[in-house]
Amino acid sequence: MSQQDDVPTAPWERPRKRQAPARIPLTRERIVEAAFVVLDRDGYDKLSMRQVAAELGVAVSALYVHVDDKDELLQLMYNRLFDDVELPEPDPETWQEQIKDFARDGRQRLLRHRDMARISMQHVPFTAELLPHVERLFGILRAGGLPDRVTAIAGDLLSTYMEGFTLEESMWQDRMKDSSWTVIGSRLENYFASLPPDRFPNLVALADLMVGETNDYRFELGLDIIVRGLASYGTHSDSDQDEAS
Amino acid sequence: MSQQDDVPTAPWERPRKRQAPARIPLTRERIVEAAFVVLDRDGYDKLSMRQVAAELGVAVSALYVHVDDKDELLQLMYNRLFDDVELPEPDPETWQEQIKDFARDGRQRLLRHRDMARISMQHVPFTAELLPHVERLFGILRAGGLPDRVTAIAGDLLSTYMEGFTLEESMWQDRMKDSSWTVIGSRLENYFASLPPDRFPNLVALADLMVGETNDYRFELGLDIIVRGLASYGTHSDSDQDEAS
DNA sequence: AAGCGAGAAGAACACTGTTCACAGATTGAT
DNA sequence: ATCAATCTGTGAACAGTGTTCTTCTCGCTT
Secondary structure: OOHHHOOOOOOOOOOOOOOOOOOOOOOHHHHHHHHHHHHHHHOHHHOOHHHHHHHHOOOHHHHHHHOOOHHHHHHHHHHHHOOOOOOOOOOOOOHHHHHHHHHHHHHHHHHHOOOHHHHHOOOOOOOHHHHHHHHHHHHHHHHOOOOHHHHHHHHHHHHHHHHHHHHHHHHHHHHOOOOOHHHHHHHHHHHHHOOOOOOOHHHHHHHHHHHHOOHHHHHHHHHHHHHHHHHOOOOOOOOOOOOOO | OOHHHOOOOOOOOOOOOOOOOOOOOOOHHHHHHHHHHHHHHHOHHHOOHHHHHHHHOOOHHHHHHHOOOHHHHHHHHHHHHOOOOOOOOOOOOOHHHHHHHHHHHHHHHHHHOOOHHHHHOOOOOOOHHHHHHHHHHHHHHHHOOOOHHHHHHHHHHHHHHHHHHHHHHHHHHHHOOOOOHHHHHHHHHHHHHOOOOOOOHHHHHHHHHHHHOOHHHHHHHHHHHHHHHHHOOOOOOOOOOOOOO
């Protein structure tokens, strides 16, 4: 898409008002895009305004024309990551699976970009761009017959779990990089298993279960625990009014 | 405790081996302590090695004799915050309440220091100092009759919720400082309620429930959801072997 | 009393986010 | 077609940051 800029405009072609701008104009979108490139290549710690500017072949200060803050840039990245989520029409029959899909999809999106989970924990809770998604999520939960006060909390609970789990997950990979997961796993398992059994009987006993399973499995089980808890608030939305005081 | 250092040693008193050291020696503990002072006064963004050093009246480089990294310092702060937790003897009768108390206590500790939740999300998942607590937590969960594979995940789930909730909670207070909570609340509620009802029926309907309640209530409800989910894996630990595939 | 070794000091390096006055090109109007 | 105005990108600068290096000084042991 950049090579056609180099081709001189043929004389019989009416040149556009803005005749073939040698530099594609800087936009928020292009900045966000470049930020993702830097993030994936160098990681969050190296994601600086200067690096992003260098990626675009542009001066640092140029970025500040389009973006107020580094914070705003991070926010834009987060928003773009969840730009195109499409939540299904609420279905009372399969609401539990719909909820789980929401969380699964969120995790996958965060895993798409390196260190993205760390950025996600920094974002301001509610942003206008994300409102439609929250709206849909609430629709699903209400369709499932959950009491409103549970629904109002469930959104927070789910996204907190999703982001928190993914953060921890990607932190492991980060702290012990240049090792495959199986290597990390067995190393950790050995560590737990080698603890003095008299002082740490439970840790020793659960050593294999803590690291033996895949992240997918662990995420799925945690998700199931939450959804079961939600479901326990049942379809009959009045009988439990006084249980959580 | 510092004024007796200024009093000259009386001649008839045998001076100690180290005679009245004008400077109390720098230790890890003192550095951590100073870091907490800076954190509480200036917040996480201003918590720099230089500020900590200034708080102690000491050069920056002196800190690095006792502390490898800023990362290590943060880790030490996190550890000290949970130093003196005492989890109760596992009791099969009240395990649910014991679990809840664990999470409640954790939240309170994080709230004790400004921005502490932000630091907590940065810590490495398992550290030797925290092993005894995990051990006890597992004991409680197993005493409650939970299957081992659920127990192995529950620890993560609980601390993720606790830390994530507290982070979000303290982020609100931070973003809209110089406003009391009731002001923030009503402002937010107005915002949600003012959304176009045709596009956001659920958000409008739940507006008051989302912000009307206190953080304590919301935390408690989320906790209840999780504990219910855990409890649903029941005391009969074999019947649900194939439910979460 | 001399010497040794640990701990603190100060300066330096290579970064960071952000702002400023200035130049350059692109636009609209004359 | 020329001029003015507007905006966008530039380069330099400021005030910080984490970390390391060499120097120096102090307290303790021999």
